[in-house]
Amino acid sequence: RGWNGNRRNLQVKGFCEIAWYIERRWEEVGSKGQPETRTEIVHSFKGNSGNRVALPNDYIGRAQQTWTPSQPLAPGQYVSVFDYRVELKPYTDGNDTWVAEAAATDLLSGFGVTGWAGQSATIAAEQIVTVGNRQFIEGRSELIVRTVPPSP
Secondary structure (H helix, E strand, O other), rough: OOOOEEEEOOOOOOOEEEEEEEEEEEEEEEOOOOEEEEEEEEEEEEOOOOEEEOHHHHHOOOOOOOOOOOOOOOEEEEEEEEEEEEEEEOOOOOOOOEEEOEEOOOOOOOOOOOOOOOOOOEEEOEEEEEEEOEEEEEEEEEEEEEEEEOOO
16 A cells, blocks of 8 residues: 555555355335335454454465355345455554555456356445544445346
């Protein structure tokens, strides 16, 4: 990340919280007769939307999870969401200036997987959040894992 005009790695061990879950997204007609996107969490690996947990030590590097639905899936788009919050170190108000990363395509999707032909994850633009005298960077990565069309 950008820090005081330089590039610097973030210290994540002990300073990162995550939520990793599968979210179903679908369209339906809302109360005003217009299409509205609806969402629901159908599976949680760690934490869930709005409830992050400490990053497990075995997740540092390249964490992987397998999701096998236990019942038939309802129509919609199923998205793996990896939400993160990292405390920025060092940070002294008025002394340290961190810069969030812009939205991008995840260049590591499928890295090292022979014959991988899947789609890449997307990384949302990060936000810097200040809470008292502490500063955090928050972001999320999303990967569409399955689309179930509506029944004919």
